[in-house]
Amino acid sequence: MFGWLTQTAALAALNLRSLPRRPGTAAVAMSGIAALTGVFAGVLSMATGFEKTMSGSGQENVALVLRSGATAELNSRFSGEQADIVRYAPGIARDVDGDPEVSAELFWVVNALSKSSGAEANVALRGIQPPGYGLRNNYRLAEGRPFTPGRFELIAGRGARNQFAGLEPGRTIRFGKTEWLVTGVFEDGGSVFESELWCDVNVLQSAYQLGNGYQAVRARLDGADGRARLEEALAGEQRLSVDVWSEREFYAEQAEDTATLIRLIGIPISVLMAIGAVFAALNAMHASIVARARELATLRALGFGSFPTALAALLESVTLAFLGGVLGCAVAWLALNGFQASTLGASFSQVVFNFAVTPDLLAQGITAALVVGLVGGAFPAARAATARVTVALREL
Amino acid sequence: MAEQLIRLTDVGKNYRKGREAVRVLDGINLGIDKGDFVGLMGPSGSGKTTLLNLLGGLDKPSQGTIEVDGKVVSALSQGALAKWRSGNIGFVFQFYNLLPVLSAARNVALPLLLTSLPASRRKQHVNTALRLVGLAERASHYPRELSGGQEQRVAIARAIVSDPPILLCDEPTGDLDRSTADEIMALLQQLNRDYGKTIVMVTHDPRAASYAHRVLHLDKGELGAAQQ
Ligand SMILES: Nc1ncnc2c1ncn2[C@@H]1O[C@H](COP(=O)(O)OP(=O)(O)O)[C@@H](O)[C@H]1O
Numbered sequence A: 001m002f003g004w005l006t007q008t009a010a011l012a013a014l015n016l017r018s019l020p021r022r023p024g025t026a027a028v029a030m031s032g033i034a035a036l037t038g039v040f041a042g043v044l045s046m047a048t049g050f051e052k053t054m055s056g057s058g059q060e061n062v063a064l065v066l067r068s069g070a071t072a073e074l075n076s077r078f079s080g081e082q083a084d085i086v087r088y089a090p091g092i093a094r095d096v097d098g099d100p101e102v103s104a105e106l107f108w109v110v111n112a113l114s115k116s117s118g119a120e121a122n123v124a125l126r127g128i129q130p131p132g133y134g135l136r137n138n139y140r141l142a143e144g145r146p147f148t149p150g151r152f153e154l155i156a157g158r159g160a161r162n163q164f165a166g167l168e169p170g171r172t173i174r175f176g177k178t179e180w181l182v183t184g185v186f187e188d189g190g191s192v193f194e195s196e197l198w199c200d201v202n203v204l205q206s207a208y209q210l211g212n213g214y215q216a217v218r219a220r221l222d223g224a225d226g227r228a229r230l231e232e233a234l235a236g237e238q239r240l241s242v243d244v245w246s247e248r249e250f251y252a253e254q255a256e257d258t259a260t261l262i263r264l265i266g267i268p269i270s271v272l273m274a275i276g277a278v279f280a281a282l283n284a285m286h287a288s289i290v291a292r293a294r295e296l297a298t299l300r301a302l303g304f305g306s307f308p309t310a311l312a313a314l315l316e317s318v319t320l321a322f323l324g325g326v327l328g329c330a331v332a333w334l335a336l337n338g339f340q341a342s343t344l345g346a347s348f349s350q351v352v353f354n355f356a357v358t359p360d361l362l363a364q365g366i367t368a369a370l371v372v373g374l375v376g377g378a379f380p381a382a383r384a385a386t387a388r389v390t391v392a393l394r395e396l
Numbered sequence B: 001m002a003e004q005l006i007r008l009t010d011v012g013k014n015y016r017k018g019r020e021a022v023r024v025l026d027g028i029n030l031g032i033d034k035g036d037f038v039g040l041m042g043p044s045g046s047g048k049t050t051l052l053n054l055l056g057g058l059d060k061p062s063q064g065t066i067e068v069d070g071k072v073v074s075a076l077s078q079g080a081l082a083k084w085r086s087g088n089i090g091f092v093f094q095f096y097n098l099l100p101v102l103s104a105a106r107n108v109a110l111p112l113l114l115t116s117l118p119a120s121r122r123k124q125h126v127n128t129a130l131r132l133v134g135l136a137e138r139a140s141h142y143p144r145e146l147s148g149g150q151e152q153r154v155a156i157a158r159a160i161v162s163d164p165p166i167l168l169c170d171e172p173t174g175d176l177d178r179s180t181a182d183e184i185m186a187l188l189q190q191l192n193r194d195y196g197k198t199i200v201m202v203t204h205d206p207r208a209a210s211y212a213h214r215v216l217h218l219d220k221g222e223l224g225a226a227q228q
């Protein structure tokens, strides 16, 4: 109906005009909602950023071969002979010289000092073989030079370099009994590998007396059926029992647990804040309705309907909430988007990732704010609509 | 004989105070002709405002019927009453009840938002009403920038802007000094005489009451004869 729409619009415009008369309660409600939205978007952006890092890490056409039942490289083991069985199995791509594109690797956890907290943190030291570079599509040496095979040298991922102390190229860093020379810094398109330190796998074996042992074998798959062929060949192999993951699936799965944990902690906090924000909105709207009881009654006396009155009050509340939501999102975005942090990943080593405040997240944050506005405004709106005009006109 | 515009038949009004029902108006029978100017006097708490609210469709009687222009308004629903008020009644309150966030012109325009008039015609009506109350040059002023008398004039402009046949005034001069009150009364008199508005006005002030054609006395919820 045309009538009540124009009435609602006129009343809502009036409500908004009178907002500045009650700056206190309106500001409290708005900042409550802004805080809620900010925390909500912050927590989700952390989970999203973590997932983004992890899911950007694996490649579909790279197989990650782990010992059967291992859920992480950390708890997988291969002997040198077993690694070679995988290396020469069918389904694996060959380079121009006809050599398999395979890197048998070690994933070792060492201690480094976090720059921000000064505390010791677990960092992954990965030993790779030369084809390992090519198996990371976005690998790029950003500073210095590569490590020299056979020497106690390493290169640091960009994330590790930023988060942990002592990883500037040219410096040496001690892990356990050995001193390592940092020769360079590498990038890999923001993937989880940027949280790691890389060295020659054979050097790592001798540094920790690991013999000719490995933990994971990475291999470029040959064509669309490469994985199936590799899996079939290894399944028929008596000397080892393995799982063949697509690297992408593997990291996606690892991301899920941590992201779920972040959300599990973050969402109850958001819910508590939402309850607080609802009460702040309720209080602001209640104050608004009470302060203007006489004005609203006058308008009703002039012939404005009770339904448009309620709707306009609701609109006022939702507008307040929207402004608060936008504020919260803006703060979250400015403060957190791209903010780098690290957390313990599924492999018990730190994963460095960036908070990702995505448009999706902002939309969710604003939606949460609007819901708070609706819930907080409902009761005062109903009160505005049902107030007796004659009674309200008597009150001064 | 003039045509009867308002007719109250055996109207009563009770209020609940806790468990008790308090009888505020009792057996009111009253006819008001078109073009009449009725003063309503009586001690505080005698039910004057209550009666005015019933006439204006702000409240419904506990018993009896109220007819206006042949329509039984006491039988209308709340929603229908609101619509009816916007077309038939102009209210003038003791404390003006202007909206502080709106300019005089916008305050006056409020009742027109309930009509389908286009904006340009609304503006015309607002200008006409403000000119009639002598405040054309104050259109853009806000209530806080106006004197009490001027505020009441704006309120009167608001009451007449949609050209309702009936004006209900609850102590319109109650908050004004004597000379300002006289100006307001002269304005109401003009609206009654020149524009044919039927006016019912509650007042404590015999001087204001003297502008009315007749004065009714309300005492303890019952209507007495005029004592003029
Ligand atoms: N909503 C209400 N509930 C209960 N009592 C009321 C209500 N409104 C008015 N009254 C009572 O009704 C009586 C008449 O009030 P009112 O019509 O305002 O008198 P007047 O305008 O003549 O001073 C008073 O005793 C007042 O306390």
Ligand SMILES: [Mg+2]
Pocket: B048, B049, B050, B170
């Ligand atoms: Mg009164």
